[in-house]
Amino acid sequence: MNHSVTKTDAVTKKGKKKRNWSSKIPTIVFLTPFTILFVCFTILPILAAVGLSFTYFNMLEPPVFVGLDNYIRMFFDDDVFLISLRNTAIFAIITGPISYILSFMVAWLINEFRRSVRTVLTLIFYLPSLAGNVYFVWTYIFSGDSYGFMNSTLMRLGIITDPIMWLTDTKYMMGVVIVVILWLSMGTGFLSFVAGLQSMDRSLYEAAAVDGIKNRFAELYYVTLPQMVPQLLFGAVITISTSFAVGYECMNLTGFPSTDYGTHTLVLHILDFGGVRFEMGYACAIAVFLFTLMLLLWNVINKTLSKWL
């Protein structure tokens, strides 16, 4: 293939080609395999869940239509739901923006290094998310007895005299879980930022330097960020979906249910009703509510990011 066709040539031919593009066959071929799987195993279950949210369904008897009862129950008849909503909001507001900015910042800083160094650094930051359920190690570190790493260190230094119940005392639980979530946050978004920076057009930097970009911050603002919009949007979706989905970490660290529902979140509430109490209809209604919440936020972020850059 000859890539040396100049821009003007391509543009004149573009109009003609566009009209010839009557045959949609390649598009159909490209889309078919995924679409079949996507519709059967993703879209259908989602539609089913949305439908079930208007029913009472205990998974043994057929679902009974109850209208908006599940949604009304959420706000007027379920105090734990409101606690879990508050906790989810706290987790999302704190961990979401921090992990998003940190992921991009680290990816950007790492990009300054040679490839071999960069691979090692990327691995170090990605390891916590890569290694499955390895965050159980934090239960040793924050163990509530004096054998716990944090307690024994603080006691040796004379800062505390009695061990702190990090994972069961409502004063500390939230903080500990937030630390662990931030530790786990250099995941998907981070790696896609690294990949995005790797596929940047290097000639733009050279040209920018010639045109008077003075330091790396100016370069970041004027060259890198505008080029990274697609990856930044991808990272935003991932950050929203993970920071609102905090739950399993809480369950494995602070137990289920946690003391006074101190780290109970919406996802855990869904799990409680869907997996433990077999009230599938109500669980689906909470999921639909959570989904709507994320969707609204995504629309705001999508509009802001696209406009700002």
Place this chain on the structure above:
Amino acid sequence: MSTSTVKLLPRKGYKRPKVKRLNRSIQGTMVIFFILAILGSFMLLPIVYVIVTAFKPMNEIFIYPPKFWVQNPTIANFITLIEITQETWVPFERSLFNSIFVSVVGTILYIFIASMAAYPLAKKSSKFLRFYDQVLVLAILFRPEVTQTPLYIIMSKMHLINTYSSIMLPILAGSFGVFLMRQFMVTIPDEMLEAARVDGASEYKIFGSLVMPLVKPAWMTLTIFTFNSLWNTGDTQYIYDEGMKTLTSVLQSISSAGIARAGAGAAVALMLMIPPVIVFIISQSSVMETMSHSGLKG
């Protein structure tokens, strides 16, 4: 310096000077190194603690005050683990094979399927495709906890329970990878594709020999994600036949027996970490430094 200047930058017939590292001060590099060192140790130390614990003998796990480093390293934890897996009626090799098969085949399939779907979504425009784009994002945001029940019904109707497909399908049908690939393919300049079309290349040829090489960092990253999530698939509701269970599921059920198994738990974590790390290193180092579509953008 204004933004408008930058947008005009890749001018035609513009000779680029050969400059290696631009706008970089040594002080700035030092600061970066310092920040990365602090953040890096926060990330790394717990992992090191897991590795160290995996080699600790029982008496050191219960020592007071707890010590970070191991005094007398031992592989007793690993031996215990292998002994336990020998006692179960499903051989260790069988679950290892299950895990490797599902992870490798699933990853390769997903890269193909997701990239193919991403190409028209990124580079063709029609009302239907824009709608499809929106649906992809929505599907990422919806919670899997409540879709599992409908998914189970669909799978059992299709007789997929207790098959490898039941582990792979929820991931293969996920829109996450398609959206990732789409976001990278969007950045490829249309002029390049047009040029190839003018030269008579078919859409399949453009996809295979132009688009895919250009977005190699993206699908190498997707390889890591997909392998990782398939490998880390533990117990699922779709598999109850012991012989079909993954290594992760078998090992995690052993290690989840409380603090007395802290050493074994760390050993499991360490062993399960190795394949994803290998995949990570292979895919990261095969992404070339010069993968950018340098020079072709203008």
